[in-house]
Amino acid sequence: MSDIPQELKYTKSHEWVRVEEDGTLTVGITEHAQGLLGDMVFVELPEVGESYEAEQDCAVVESVKAASDIYCPVEGEVIEVNEELEDAPEQINVNAYHEGWIFRINPSNPDDVDNLMNADDYAALVEAEEH
Amino acid sequence: MTQTELKTTPLFNAHQKMGAKLVDFGGWNMPVHYGSQIEEHHQVRKDAGMFDVCHMTIVDLRGSDVIAYLSRLLANDVAKIAGKPGKALYSCMLNNEGGVIDDLIIYAMAPDWVRVIVNSATRENDLAWMRSQLGDNAVELTERDDLAMIAVQGPNARVLAGKALGDDIAGAEELKPFNAILINQGADNERFVARTGYTGEDGYEIVCANEQAESVWNGLYEAGVRPCGLGARDTLRLEAGMNLYGSDMDETTSPLESGLSWTVDFSDPERHFIGREALEKQKNNGIKYKFVGLILNGKGVLRAHQKVIVEGEGEGELTSGTFSPTMQKAIGFARVPVGAAEHCQVEIRNKLLDAKIVKLPFVRNGKVLSG
Numbered sequence: 397m398s399d400i401p402q403e404l405k406y407t408k409s410h411e412w413v414r415v416e417e418d419g420t421l422t423v424g425i426t427e428h429a430q431g432l433l434g435d436m437v438f439v440e441l442p443e444v445g446e447s448y449e450a451e452q453d454c455a456v457v458e459s460v461k462a463a464s465d466i467y468c469p470v471e472g473e474v475i476e477v478n479e480e481l482e483d484a485p486e487q488i489n490v491n492a493y494h495e496g497w498i499f500r501i502n503p504s505n506p507d508d509v510d511n512l513m514n515a516d517d518y519a520a521l522v523e524a525e526e527h
Numbered sequence: 528m529t530q531t532e533l534k535t536t537p538l539f540n541a542h543q544k545m546g547a548k549l550v551d552f553g554g555w556n557m558p559v560h561y562g563s564q565i566e567e568h569h570q571v572r573k574d575a576g577m578f579d580v581c582h583m584t585i586v587d588l589r590g591s592d593v594i595a596y597l598s599r600l601l602a603n604d605v606a607k608i609a610g611k612p613g614k615a616l617y618s619c620m621l622n623n624e625g626g627v628i629d630d631l632i633i634y635a636m637a638p639d640w641v642r643v644i645v646n647s648a649t650r651e652n653d654l655a656w657m658r659s660q661l662g663d664n665a666v667e668l669t670e671r672d673d674l675a676m677i678a679v680q681g682p683n684a685r686v687l688a689g690k691a692l693g694d695d696i697a698g699a700e701e702l703k704p705f706n707a708i709l710i711n712q713g714a715d716n717e718r719f720v721a722r723t724g725y726t727g728e729d730g731y732e733i734v735c736a737n738e739q740a741e742s743v744w745n746g747l748y749e750a751g752v753r754p755c756g757l758g759a760r761d762t763l764r765l766e767a768g769m770n771l772y773g774s775d776m777d778e779t780t781s782p783l784e785s786g787l788s789w790t791v792d793f794s795d796p797e798r799h800f801i802g803r804e805a806l807e808k809q810k811n812n813g814i815k816y817k818f819v820g821l822i823l824n825g826k827g828v829l830r831a832h833q834k835v836i837v838e839g840e841g842e843g844e845l846t847s848g849t850f851s852p853t854m855q856k857a858i859g860f861a862r863v864p865v866g867a868a869e870h871c872q873v874e875i876r877n878k879l880l881d882a883k884i885v886k887l888p889f890v891r892n893g894k895v896l897s898g
Contacts, residue, residue: 434548434758435565437850438828438857440876456876458828460564460762460850482826 398427398522401493405509406518409451409467412493419506423469424497425457425488428522433459436485441477442499448472450508455498457488470508472501536581537675537740545754553648555582557757564758568852571726571763572893575681575688576755577747582647585671585734586657589640592664597633597641599800600660602782604792608635615705615723618790619782620645620656621802625809626778627785629653630770632723634707642707642719644676646772660801674719675740677733679752680763682893684730685722691750692733692743696720704729715739725760727767727891762849765858768820768888774831775818775846775860781809784862785846786818786887816843816862820885820897822854827875829859829882834874840864845873853890860887 410429440456448468455466488496533556547558603618707721719734776785829848848859885897
Protein backbone atom coordinates (compact mmCIF):
# COMPACT_ATOMS: atom_id res chain seq x y z
CA MET A 397 0.00 0.00 0.00
CA SER A 398 1.39 3.38 -1.00
CA ASP A 399 1.75 6.40 1.26
CA ILE A 400 -1.55 8.31 1.80
CA PRO A 401 -1.08 11.15 4.32
CA GLN A 402 -4.04 11.60 6.69
CA GLU A 403 -4.00 15.42 6.57
CA LEU A 404 -4.63 15.66 2.80
CA LYS A 405 -7.79 15.53 0.69
CA TYR A 406 -8.03 13.43 -2.46
CA THR A 407 -9.85 13.15 -5.79
CA LYS A 408 -11.02 10.11 -7.75
CA SER A 409 -8.54 11.09 -10.46
CA HIS A 410 -5.64 10.69 -7.97
CA GLU A 411 -4.82 14.31 -7.17
CA TRP A 412 -4.00 15.25 -3.58
CA VAL A 413 -5.06 18.60 -2.10
CA ARG A 414 -3.51 20.38 0.87
CA VAL A 415 -5.53 23.18 2.51
CA GLU A 416 -2.97 25.86 3.40
CA GLU A 417 -3.34 28.23 6.37
CA ASP A 418 -4.44 31.09 4.09
CA GLY A 419 -7.22 28.94 2.60
CA THR A 420 -5.45 28.35 -0.72
CA LEU A 421 -5.14 24.78 -2.02
CA THR A 422 -1.93 23.08 -3.11
CA VAL A 423 -2.43 20.27 -5.64
CA GLY A 424 -0.28 17.37 -6.82
CA ILE A 425 -0.66 13.73 -7.80
CA THR A 426 -0.56 10.92 -5.27
CA GLU A 427 2.22 8.47 -4.58
CA HIS A 428 -0.03 5.77 -6.03
CA ALA A 429 -0.55 7.76 -9.26
CA GLN A 430 3.14 8.49 -9.80
CA GLY A 431 3.88 4.82 -9.27
CA LEU A 432 1.43 3.84 -11.99
CA LEU A 433 2.77 6.42 -14.44
CA GLY A 434 6.45 5.73 -13.83
CA ASP A 435 9.42 8.00 -14.55
CA MET A 436 8.21 11.55 -15.21
CA VAL A 437 9.84 13.39 -18.09
CA PHE A 438 7.61 16.41 -18.78
CA VAL A 439 5.05 18.57 -17.00
CA GLU A 440 2.78 21.08 -18.73
CA LEU A 441 1.78 23.54 -16.01
CA PRO A 442 -1.40 25.63 -15.96
CA GLU A 443 -1.21 29.40 -16.48
CA VAL A 444 -1.13 31.55 -13.37
CA GLY A 445 -4.29 33.71 -13.32
CA GLU A 446 -6.34 31.18 -15.28
CA SER A 447 -9.58 29.93 -13.68
CA TYR A 448 -10.79 26.35 -13.91
CA GLU A 449 -13.95 24.53 -12.99
CA ALA A 450 -13.97 21.50 -10.75
CA GLU A 451 -12.77 18.39 -12.64
CA GLN A 452 -11.59 20.47 -15.60
CA ASP A 453 -8.24 19.37 -17.04
CA CYS A 454 -5.66 22.04 -16.35
CA ALA A 455 -2.21 20.41 -16.52
CA VAL A 456 -0.50 17.41 -18.07
CA VAL A 457 2.18 15.12 -16.67
CA GLU A 458 4.05 12.85 -19.02
CA SER A 459 6.05 9.81 -18.03
CA VAL A 460 8.18 7.85 -20.47
CA LYS A 461 5.16 5.60 -20.83
CA ALA A 462 2.22 7.99 -21.28
CA ALA A 463 0.65 11.42 -20.95
CA SER A 464 -1.89 11.95 -18.19
CA ASP A 465 -4.24 14.88 -17.60
CA ILE A 466 -4.35 16.57 -14.21
CA TYR A 467 -7.77 17.86 -13.12
CA CYS A 468 -8.56 20.89 -11.02
CA PRO A 469 -10.03 19.46 -7.79
CA VAL A 470 -12.45 22.35 -7.15
CA GLU A 471 -13.39 25.55 -8.99
CA GLY A 472 -10.79 28.26 -8.55
CA GLU A 473 -8.02 30.46 -9.93
CA VAL A 474 -4.42 29.29 -10.31
CA ILE A 475 -2.19 31.55 -8.19
CA GLU A 476 1.14 29.74 -8.37
CA VAL A 477 2.74 26.88 -10.30
CA ASN A 478 5.75 24.74 -9.44
CA GLU A 479 8.17 25.96 -12.11
CA GLU A 480 10.89 23.68 -10.74
CA LEU A 481 9.06 20.81 -12.41
CA GLU A 482 9.85 22.22 -15.86
CA ASP A 483 13.48 21.22 -15.41
CA ALA A 484 13.02 18.49 -12.82
CA PRO A 485 9.75 16.61 -13.48
CA GLU A 486 11.21 13.62 -11.62
CA GLN A 487 10.48 15.50 -8.38
CA ILE A 488 6.99 14.04 -8.70
CA ASN A 489 8.49 10.55 -8.48
CA VAL A 490 10.91 11.46 -5.72
CA ASN A 491 8.44 13.18 -3.41
CA ALA A 492 4.90 13.40 -4.74
CA TYR A 493 3.51 15.17 -1.66
CA HIS A 494 6.17 17.87 -1.20
CA GLU A 495 8.69 18.88 -3.89
CA GLY A 496 6.37 17.29 -6.44
CA TRP A 497 3.48 19.73 -5.92
CA ILE A 498 2.12 21.03 -9.24
CA PHE A 499 -0.03 24.14 -8.70
CA ARG A 500 -1.84 26.22 -6.08
CA ILE A 501 -5.35 27.59 -6.44
CA ASN A 502 -7.56 30.09 -4.71
CA PRO A 503 -10.88 28.21 -4.49
CA SER A 504 -14.05 30.10 -5.53
CA ASN A 505 -15.87 28.52 -2.63
CA PRO A 506 -13.76 27.37 0.36
CA ASP A 507 -16.39 24.79 1.37
CA ASP A 508 -15.97 22.87 -1.90
CA VAL A 509 -12.95 21.11 -0.46
CA ASP A 510 -15.28 19.28 1.97
CA ASN A 511 -16.67 17.36 -1.00
CA LEU A 512 -13.29 15.74 -1.69
CA MET A 513 -12.30 12.34 -0.34
CA ASN A 514 -10.49 11.91 2.95
CA ALA A 515 -7.44 9.64 3.29
CA ASP A 516 -9.46 6.57 4.31
CA ASP A 517 -11.84 6.86 1.38
CA TYR A 518 -8.95 7.33 -0.99
CA ALA A 519 -7.14 4.32 0.46
CA ALA A 520 -10.27 2.27 -0.20
CA LEU A 521 -10.35 3.50 -3.81
CA VAL A 522 -6.70 2.55 -4.36
CA GLU A 523 -7.32 -0.82 -2.75
CA ALA A 524 -10.28 -1.44 -5.05
CA GLU A 525 -8.26 -0.48 -8.14
CA GLU A 526 -5.44 -2.81 -7.21
CA HIS A 527 -7.73 -5.85 -7.08
CA MET B 528 -9.11 -9.35 -17.56
CA THR B 529 -7.98 -10.88 -14.30
CA GLN B 530 -4.40 -11.90 -13.74
CA THR B 531 -5.24 -15.60 -13.79
CA GLU B 532 -6.27 -15.34 -17.44
CA LEU B 533 -2.95 -13.81 -18.47
CA LYS B 534 -0.24 -16.07 -19.83
CA THR B 535 2.94 -16.22 -17.83
CA THR B 536 6.50 -17.00 -18.87
CA PRO B 537 8.80 -19.48 -17.04
CA LEU B 538 10.38 -16.40 -15.42
CA PHE B 539 7.23 -15.19 -13.71
CA ASN B 540 8.38 -16.23 -10.22
CA ALA B 541 11.77 -14.65 -10.77
CA HIS B 542 10.12 -11.38 -11.78
CA GLN B 543 7.99 -11.32 -8.65
CA LYS B 544 11.03 -11.96 -6.48
CA MET B 545 12.91 -9.13 -8.19
CA GLY B 546 10.09 -6.63 -7.57
CA ALA B 547 8.79 -6.33 -11.12
CA LYS B 548 5.81 -4.15 -11.92
CA LEU B 549 3.79 -6.59 -14.04
CA VAL B 550 1.34 -5.49 -16.72
CA ASP B 551 -0.93 -7.07 -19.31
CA PHE B 552 1.21 -7.03 -22.43
CA GLY B 553 -0.83 -8.48 -25.28
CA GLY B 554 -2.29 -11.15 -23.01
CA TRP B 555 0.99 -11.89 -21.23
CA ASN B 556 1.75 -10.89 -17.68
CA MET B 557 5.08 -9.19 -18.29
CA PRO B 558 7.44 -6.90 -16.35
CA VAL B 559 7.22 -3.27 -17.51
CA HIS B 560 9.95 -2.25 -15.06
CA TYR B 561 11.59 -3.31 -11.78
CA GLY B 562 11.58 0.16 -10.20
CA SER B 563 12.74 2.70 -12.77
CA GLN B 564 12.41 2.33 -16.51
CA ILE B 565 14.99 5.09 -17.07
CA GLU B 566 17.62 3.48 -14.83
CA GLU B 567 17.10 0.19 -16.66
CA HIS B 568 17.58 2.00 -19.96
CA HIS B 569 20.93 3.45 -18.80
CA GLN B 570 21.92 0.05 -17.39
CA VAL B 571 21.74 -1.41 -20.92
CA ARG B 572 23.53 1.53 -22.57
CA LYS B 573 26.36 1.55 -20.02
CA ASP B 574 26.66 -1.97 -18.59
CA ALA B 575 24.38 -4.98 -19.10
CA GLY B 576 20.69 -5.68 -18.71
CA MET B 577 18.49 -8.72 -19.34
CA PHE B 578 14.98 -8.98 -20.70
CA ASP B 579 12.41 -11.74 -20.51
CA VAL B 580 11.39 -12.20 -24.13
CA CYS B 581 9.80 -15.61 -23.69
CA HIS B 582 6.56 -14.22 -25.09
CA MET B 583 8.15 -14.06 -28.54
CA THR B 584 7.24 -16.91 -30.88
CA ILE B 585 9.93 -19.39 -31.92
CA VAL B 586 9.21 -21.54 -34.94
CA ASP B 587 11.43 -24.25 -36.41
CA LEU B 588 11.16 -25.00 -40.11
CA ARG B 589 12.68 -28.30 -41.13
CA GLY B 590 12.84 -30.08 -44.47
CA SER B 591 14.65 -30.16 -47.76
CA ASP B 592 12.56 -27.34 -49.28
CA VAL B 593 12.98 -24.87 -46.45
CA ILE B 594 15.11 -22.43 -48.48
CA ALA B 595 12.77 -22.52 -51.49
CA TYR B 596 9.82 -21.96 -49.16
CA LEU B 597 11.38 -18.94 -47.43
CA SER B 598 12.58 -17.55 -50.73
CA ARG B 599 8.94 -16.99 -51.65
CA LEU B 600 7.58 -16.27 -48.15
CA LEU B 601 9.97 -13.44 -47.23
CA ALA B 602 10.74 -10.06 -48.80
CA ASN B 603 14.42 -10.34 -47.92
CA ASP B 604 16.38 -13.00 -49.82
CA VAL B 605 17.15 -16.11 -47.79
CA ALA B 606 19.85 -16.91 -50.38
CA LYS B 607 22.05 -14.40 -48.49
CA ILE B 608 22.32 -16.80 -45.57
CA ALA B 609 21.56 -20.22 -47.09
CA GLY B 610 24.56 -22.53 -46.65
CA LYS B 611 26.06 -20.28 -43.95
CA PRO B 612 25.25 -22.13 -40.71
CA GLY B 613 24.17 -19.81 -37.90
CA LYS B 614 23.80 -16.69 -40.04
CA ALA B 615 20.79 -14.51 -39.26
CA LEU B 616 18.63 -12.36 -41.53
CA TYR B 617 15.98 -9.76 -40.70
CA SER B 618 12.99 -9.68 -43.01
CA CYS B 619 9.38 -8.73 -43.46
CA MET B 620 6.71 -11.26 -44.32
CA LEU B 621 4.30 -9.52 -46.69
CA ASN B 622 0.76 -10.16 -47.85
CA ASN B 623 -0.21 -10.10 -51.54
CA GLU B 624 -0.92 -6.37 -51.33
CA GLY B 625 2.60 -5.67 -50.07
CA GLY B 626 1.45 -4.95 -46.52
CA VAL B 627 3.54 -6.23 -43.61
CA ILE B 628 2.13 -9.32 -41.86
CA ASP B 629 5.08 -9.32 -39.48
CA ASP B 630 8.79 -8.65 -39.19
CA LEU B 631 11.01 -11.49 -38.09
CA ILE B 632 14.52 -12.87 -37.79
CA ILE B 633 15.52 -16.15 -39.38
CA TYR B 634 18.59 -18.19 -38.48
CA ALA B 635 19.85 -20.69 -41.07
CA MET B 636 21.07 -23.41 -38.71
CA ALA B 637 21.49 -26.26 -41.24
CA PRO B 638 20.64 -26.86 -44.91
CA ASP B 639 17.32 -28.31 -43.78
CA TRP B 640 16.68 -26.29 -40.62
CA VAL B 641 15.83 -22.61 -40.26
CA ARG B 642 14.75 -21.13 -36.95
CA VAL B 643 12.31 -18.21 -37.19
CA ILE B 644 11.49 -15.77 -34.40
CA VAL B 645 8.33 -13.74 -34.89
CA ASN B 646 6.42 -11.33 -32.66
CA SER B 647 4.12 -12.29 -29.83
CA ALA B 648 0.92 -10.39 -30.67
CA THR B 649 0.98 -11.66 -34.26
CA ARG B 650 1.59 -15.31 -33.34
CA GLU B 651 -1.66 -16.91 -34.52
CA ASN B 652 -1.91 -14.83 -37.65
CA ASP B 653 1.71 -15.55 -38.59
CA LEU B 654 1.44 -19.28 -38.01
CA ALA B 655 -1.77 -19.51 -40.03
CA TRP B 656 -0.20 -17.57 -42.90
CA MET B 657 3.03 -19.58 -42.82
CA ARG B 658 1.07 -22.85 -42.86
CA SER B 659 -1.18 -21.64 -45.67
CA GLN B 660 1.89 -20.95 -47.83
CA LEU B 661 3.52 -24.37 -47.34
CA GLY B 662 1.93 -25.81 -50.50
CA ASP B 663 3.85 -28.85 -51.76
CA ASN B 664 7.09 -27.81 -50.08
CA ALA B 665 8.77 -30.49 -48.00
CA VAL B 666 8.79 -28.30 -44.90
CA GLU B 667 7.63 -29.16 -41.41
CA LEU B 668 6.61 -26.23 -39.21
CA THR B 669 6.87 -26.60 -35.43
CA GLU B 670 6.10 -23.95 -32.86
CA ARG B 671 8.67 -24.24 -30.05
CA ASP B 672 6.65 -23.20 -27.01
CA ASP B 673 8.90 -25.55 -25.02
CA LEU B 674 11.65 -22.95 -25.37
CA ALA B 675 12.32 -19.77 -23.40
CA MET B 676 14.24 -16.70 -24.57
CA ILE B 677 16.28 -14.19 -22.59
CA ALA B 678 17.98 -11.16 -24.18
CA VAL B 679 21.21 -9.98 -22.52
CA GLN B 680 22.20 -6.58 -23.86
CA GLY B 681 24.79 -3.91 -23.21
CA PRO B 682 28.52 -3.25 -23.65
CA ASN B 683 29.36 -5.76 -20.90
CA ALA B 684 26.63 -8.26 -21.79
CA ARG B 685 28.76 -10.84 -23.58
CA VAL B 686 31.49 -10.91 -20.95
CA LEU B 687 28.98 -11.25 -18.10
CA ALA B 688 26.93 -13.87 -19.95
CA GLY B 689 30.12 -15.86 -20.51
CA LYS B 690 30.90 -15.65 -16.81
CA ALA B 691 27.37 -16.62 -15.82
CA LEU B 692 26.89 -19.54 -18.14
CA GLY B 693 30.40 -20.94 -17.91
CA ASP B 694 32.35 -22.80 -20.53
CA ASP B 695 29.35 -23.85 -22.49
CA ILE B 696 28.88 -20.35 -23.85
CA ALA B 697 32.59 -19.94 -24.64
CA GLY B 698 32.03 -21.20 -28.15
CA ALA B 699 29.80 -18.21 -28.62
CA GLU B 700 32.52 -15.76 -27.60
CA GLU B 701 33.77 -15.85 -31.14
CA LEU B 702 30.27 -15.48 -32.46
CA LYS B 703 30.06 -12.66 -35.02
CA PRO B 704 27.23 -10.12 -34.92
CA PHE B 705 24.01 -11.44 -36.45
CA ASN B 706 25.07 -15.07 -36.03
CA ALA B 707 23.81 -17.85 -33.82
CA ILE B 708 25.24 -21.08 -32.47
CA LEU B 709 23.78 -24.18 -30.86
CA ILE B 710 25.72 -25.39 -27.82
CA ASN B 711 25.47 -28.50 -25.65
CA GLN B 712 23.40 -30.02 -28.42
CA GLY B 713 21.10 -32.78 -27.23
CA ALA B 714 21.81 -32.16 -23.53
CA ASP B 715 19.33 -30.75 -20.97
CA ASN B 716 21.22 -27.47 -21.05
CA GLU B 717 21.13 -27.17 -24.82
CA ARG B 718 21.24 -23.49 -25.69
CA PHE B 719 20.78 -21.50 -28.83
CA VAL B 720 22.84 -18.33 -28.50
CA ALA B 721 22.42 -15.52 -31.05
CA ARG B 722 24.37 -12.29 -31.20
CA THR B 723 21.28 -10.28 -31.97
CA GLY B 724 19.02 -7.92 -30.05
CA TYR B 725 16.60 -5.04 -30.03
CA THR B 726 18.49 -2.34 -28.16
CA GLY B 727 21.29 -1.08 -30.42
CA GLU B 728 23.87 -2.57 -28.05
CA ASP B 729 26.00 -5.69 -28.31
CA GLY B 730 24.74 -8.82 -26.61
CA TYR B 731 23.04 -12.16 -26.95
CA GLU B 732 19.59 -13.59 -27.24
CA ILE B 733 19.69 -16.91 -25.43
CA VAL B 734 17.14 -19.62 -26.10
CA CYS B 735 16.93 -22.54 -23.67
CA ALA B 736 14.41 -25.08 -22.42
CA ASN B 737 11.62 -23.56 -20.31
CA GLU B 738 12.84 -25.59 -17.32
CA GLN B 739 16.31 -23.99 -17.61
CA ALA B 740 15.12 -20.41 -17.93
CA GLU B 741 15.02 -19.45 -14.27
CA SER B 742 18.50 -20.82 -13.55
CA VAL B 743 19.93 -18.99 -16.59
CA TRP B 744 18.19 -15.78 -15.43
CA ASN B 745 19.46 -16.12 -11.86
CA GLY B 746 22.95 -16.98 -13.06
CA LEU B 747 23.05 -13.83 -15.16
CA TYR B 748 21.85 -11.81 -12.17
CA GLU B 749 24.61 -13.23 -9.98
CA ALA B 750 27.17 -12.25 -12.64
CA GLY B 751 25.94 -8.64 -12.41
CA VAL B 752 23.38 -8.40 -15.21
CA ARG B 753 20.31 -6.43 -14.07
CA PRO B 754 16.70 -7.21 -14.99
CA CYS B 755 15.07 -4.71 -17.33
CA GLY B 756 11.41 -4.39 -18.27
CA LEU B 757 9.59 -3.94 -21.53
CA GLY B 758 9.41 -0.19 -20.86
CA ALA B 759 13.18 0.19 -21.25
CA ARG B 760 13.10 -2.21 -24.19
CA ASP B 761 10.85 0.26 -26.01
CA THR B 762 12.96 3.38 -25.36
CA LEU B 763 16.11 1.44 -26.28
CA ARG B 764 14.72 0.19 -29.59
CA LEU B 765 13.44 3.67 -30.43
CA GLU B 766 16.86 5.23 -29.86
CA ALA B 767 18.33 2.39 -31.92
CA GLY B 768 15.97 3.18 -34.81
CA MET B 769 14.36 -0.25 -34.76
CA ASN B 770 10.78 -0.66 -35.92
CA LEU B 771 8.01 -2.03 -33.74
CA TYR B 772 5.41 -4.13 -35.51
CA GLY B 773 1.87 -2.79 -35.04
CA SER B 774 3.12 0.75 -34.41
CA ASP B 775 5.57 1.53 -37.20
CA MET B 776 4.21 -0.89 -39.79
CA ASP B 777 1.33 -3.30 -40.20
CA GLU B 778 -0.73 -5.05 -42.88
CA THR B 779 -1.91 -1.71 -44.28
CA THR B 780 1.52 -0.11 -44.67
CA SER B 781 4.28 -0.71 -47.18
CA PRO B 782 7.79 -1.63 -46.04
CA LEU B 783 8.94 0.95 -48.61
CA GLU B 784 7.25 3.68 -46.56
CA SER B 785 8.25 2.22 -43.18
CA GLY B 786 12.02 2.58 -43.32
CA LEU B 787 12.37 -1.06 -44.35
CA SER B 788 13.37 -0.76 -48.01
CA TRP B 789 16.78 -2.13 -47.08
CA THR B 790 15.12 -5.41 -46.12
CA VAL B 791 13.26 -5.86 -49.40
CA ASP B 792 15.49 -7.59 -51.94
CA PHE B 793 14.47 -7.11 -55.58
CA SER B 794 17.91 -8.06 -56.95
CA ASP B 795 17.00 -11.55 -58.22
CA PRO B 796 14.41 -10.97 -60.96
CA GLU B 797 13.42 -14.65 -60.79
CA ARG B 798 12.51 -14.54 -57.10
CA HIS B 799 8.76 -14.03 -56.98
CA PHE B 800 8.32 -13.35 -53.27
CA ILE B 801 4.85 -12.66 -51.92
CA GLY B 802 4.05 -8.95 -52.23
CA ARG B 803 6.71 -8.27 -54.87
CA GLU B 804 4.24 -7.35 -57.59
CA ALA B 805 2.41 -4.90 -55.31
CA LEU B 806 5.65 -3.25 -54.22
CA GLU B 807 6.88 -2.90 -57.81
CA LYS B 808 3.61 -1.22 -58.67
CA GLN B 809 4.12 1.18 -55.74
CA LYS B 810 7.61 1.99 -56.96
CA ASN B 811 6.36 2.65 -60.49
CA ASN B 812 3.60 4.91 -59.20
CA GLY B 813 6.08 6.77 -57.02
CA ILE B 814 6.62 6.39 -53.28
CA LYS B 815 4.84 9.23 -51.47
CA TYR B 816 6.15 8.96 -47.93
CA LYS B 817 9.46 8.41 -46.27
CA PHE B 818 10.18 7.13 -42.80
CA VAL B 819 12.36 9.40 -40.68
CA GLY B 820 13.49 10.18 -37.18
CA LEU B 821 12.19 13.30 -35.43
CA ILE B 822 13.72 15.21 -32.54
CA LEU B 823 11.55 17.75 -30.76
CA ASN B 824 13.45 21.03 -30.39
CA GLY B 825 11.77 22.18 -27.17
CA LYS B 826 10.24 20.47 -24.17
CA GLY B 827 7.49 17.88 -24.47
CA VAL B 828 7.15 14.25 -25.50
CA LEU B 829 6.57 12.83 -28.97
CA ARG B 830 3.94 10.09 -29.16
CA ALA B 831 2.51 7.81 -31.83
CA HIS B 832 -0.31 9.33 -33.94
CA GLN B 833 0.67 12.96 -33.42
CA LYS B 834 0.27 14.93 -36.64
CA VAL B 835 3.38 16.13 -38.48
CA ILE B 836 3.20 19.22 -40.69
CA VAL B 837 5.86 19.82 -43.34
CA GLU B 838 5.55 23.28 -44.82
CA GLY B 839 4.89 23.19 -48.55
CA GLU B 840 4.87 19.38 -48.64
CA GLY B 841 1.87 18.23 -46.65
CA GLU B 842 1.20 16.21 -43.54
CA GLY B 843 2.55 13.07 -41.96
CA GLU B 844 2.17 11.13 -38.72
CA LEU B 845 4.30 9.93 -35.83
CA THR B 846 4.29 6.12 -35.66
CA SER B 847 6.27 5.87 -32.40
CA GLY B 848 7.55 8.38 -29.93
CA THR B 849 9.03 8.69 -26.48
CA PHE B 850 11.43 10.63 -24.33
CA SER B 851 14.99 9.51 -24.98
CA PRO B 852 16.83 8.90 -21.70
CA THR B 853 20.21 8.97 -23.50
CA MET B 854 19.60 12.23 -25.41
CA GLN B 855 17.30 13.84 -22.83
CA LYS B 856 15.02 14.90 -25.70
CA ALA B 857 11.76 13.72 -27.19
CA ILE B 858 12.35 11.47 -30.20
CA GLY B 859 10.12 9.56 -32.58
CA PHE B 860 9.62 7.91 -35.94
CA ALA B 861 7.33 9.48 -38.51
CA ARG B 862 5.98 8.84 -41.98
CA VAL B 863 6.33 12.18 -43.78
CA PRO B 864 5.98 13.38 -47.41
CA VAL B 865 9.08 12.38 -49.45
CA GLY B 866 9.89 16.03 -50.14
CA ALA B 867 10.38 16.82 -46.44
CA ALA B 868 13.85 18.21 -45.70
CA GLU B 869 15.19 19.18 -42.27
CA HIS B 870 12.35 20.82 -40.41
CA CYS B 871 8.76 20.08 -39.55
CA GLN B 872 6.16 20.82 -36.89
CA VAL B 873 4.37 18.39 -34.63
CA GLU B 874 0.90 19.04 -33.28
CA ILE B 875 0.79 18.30 -29.55
CA ARG B 876 -2.39 19.19 -27.65
CA ASN B 877 -3.40 21.79 -30.29
CA LYS B 878 0.00 23.47 -30.29
CA LEU B 879 2.49 23.35 -33.16
CA LEU B 880 6.01 22.57 -31.94
CA ASP B 881 9.18 22.64 -34.05
CA ALA B 882 11.02 19.40 -34.68
CA LYS B 883 14.08 18.36 -36.64
CA ILE B 884 14.04 15.57 -39.22
CA VAL B 885 17.02 13.22 -38.87
CA LYS B 886 18.32 9.91 -40.19
CA LEU B 887 17.90 6.83 -38.03
CA PRO B 888 19.25 5.51 -35.72
CA PHE B 889 19.53 8.09 -32.97
CA VAL B 890 21.89 6.01 -30.80
CA ARG B 891 24.10 3.00 -31.55
CA ASN B 892 26.54 1.26 -29.20
CA GLY B 893 26.14 3.90 -26.52
CA LYS B 894 26.87 6.84 -28.85
CA VAL B 895 24.44 9.51 -29.97
CA LEU B 896 24.51 9.69 -33.78
CA SER B 897 21.69 12.14 -34.48
CA GLY B 898 21.50 15.19 -32.31
